[in-house]
Amino acid sequence: MPSITETSPQANAPVEVEATVTSKGQVTIPAEIRKRLMAKAGDKLTFTATCEGVTVSRKSELNVFDKYRGAWGDILPAGYEGREGVVRYVREVRGHDESDDLIFGKE
Numbered sequence: 001m002p003s004i005t006e007t008s009p010q011a012n013a014p015v016e017v018e019a020t021v022t023s024k025g026q027v028t029i030p031a032e033i034r035k036r037l038m039a040k041a042g043d044k045l046t047f048t049a050t051c052e053g054v055t056v057s058r059k060s061e062l063n064v065f066d067k068y069r070g071a072w073g074d075i076l077p078a079g080y081e082g083r084e085g086v087v088r089y090v091r092e093v094r095g096h097d098e099s100d101d102l103i104f105g106k107e
Contacts (some may be wrong), residue, residue: 029056 017030029039037058039045044059080089091100 011080013031015036017032019027021027029037029045034040037043037045038085039058046057048055048057051071062107076085076089080086087100091097
């Protein structure tokens with residue numbers, strides 16, 4: 001069976017692939033389905049059973065930006081903590097802009 005990539009026009013076409021349940025109740029997710037789910041080792045999958053059948057989806061992160069939270073901590077010099085510190089630092093680096101007063105208020 002040829003591989004379906006994300007850029008392929010067939011990427012959104014339905015695909016039906018069989019898998020066998022082992023004596024322990026385990027199933028290997030076929031490669032074609034793993035690619036579509038963009039699932040990798042360690043990912044959590046959700047199985048939803050309805051009267052029409054079962055769907056499988058990859059559980060996404062609650063907040064995709066969580067991994068970037070605090071990223072400025074390694075970049076900002078001491079004394080620029082919190083939101084106000086970031087705003088002050090950016091203003092000092094790029095210069096004052098009158099539109100900042102509308103967005104962030106006057107200092």
